Amino acid sequence: MNADQDVPAAAPALTVPGTAAEGRQPFRSQPVSFVRRGSRLQGRRREAWAELADDYLIDVPRITTDTSVAPGFVLDADVVFGRRAPLVVEVGSGLGEAIAAMAEREPGRNFLALEVYRPGLAQTMLRIEQQSLTNVRVAQVNAAEAMAGMLPASSVDELWVYFPDPWHKARHLKRRLVQESFAVLAARVLTPGALFRLATDWSSYAVQMRSVLDASADFENLHHGERAGAQSPLTQVWESGVELVVGGAPVREGKDPVSTGNTGVNEGTDTLGGWAPRFEGRPLTSFENKAIEAGRMVFDLTYRRR
């Protein structure tokens, strides 16, 4: 599928970790939030890519790798979706469970899945086809790059980041997707009043998301102060120590349990709260299911673009 590539303006001068556009440095001069997992397609997913990409996969011009976005490329969503409608964007859509479920429920909105993992995109296209959805498109891109230039400013009506890779170890924290630079990108693409929904099953990442977005003048927590104290999933994680073991083995980096290492272990009570109720539009994905089976808590956050 071809989007409008005839856009002379260069991508805005935003600093995006790990992007080709950043100071025109080589791609991955900064850490990115993903690693290249096997991108080879097999069986039904391979066939799906061959058969369905023309209909659902956005043809993104590249500069370096197959997840990069050529500077100057701007998506024309009206052309890509063949209609004008509110746009929901999911960053790191995995196998497409959430986006396909919501697209089916809300045919009046357009849904765009941004994902680097090719088998996940193939699976998402299979879902689109199986569910006869006409309102979903997918793009194989580093979402940070897409949000810096490919998506026009104020063009997104809802943004989702569900269960981003946790990057537990202290030396990997800089790879986490949701950090200050990402909040700037989210603010750039979201239209005023639009919602930014996040979920994670790791307390230290939940705290990082909350701190980053609370500190941004562009966002307002829709559930400010809610579920604090004993009601807070954070308090419950600290009290239970559930994150101190994963799959029966302690999660450790040096002497500290890494998942709670940057929030403090058993800090006592989370007095801030701010946790949203579980978004009923988010189906239980395999990632979330594994977390629940391991006894971990799930943290939801919902912010509104000012």
Ligand SMILES: C[S@@+](CC[C@H](N)C(=O)[O-])C[C@H]1O[C@@H](n2cnc3c(N)ncnc32)[C@H](O)[C@@H]1O
């Ligand atoms: C832990 S999985 C969660 C998938 C899905 N959201 C879910 O809840 O089932 C995180 C996903 O984010 C993707 N990802 C990580 N960094 C990304 C980036 N910068 N741009 C696009 N996708 C990214 C990974 O490839 C992976 O599929």
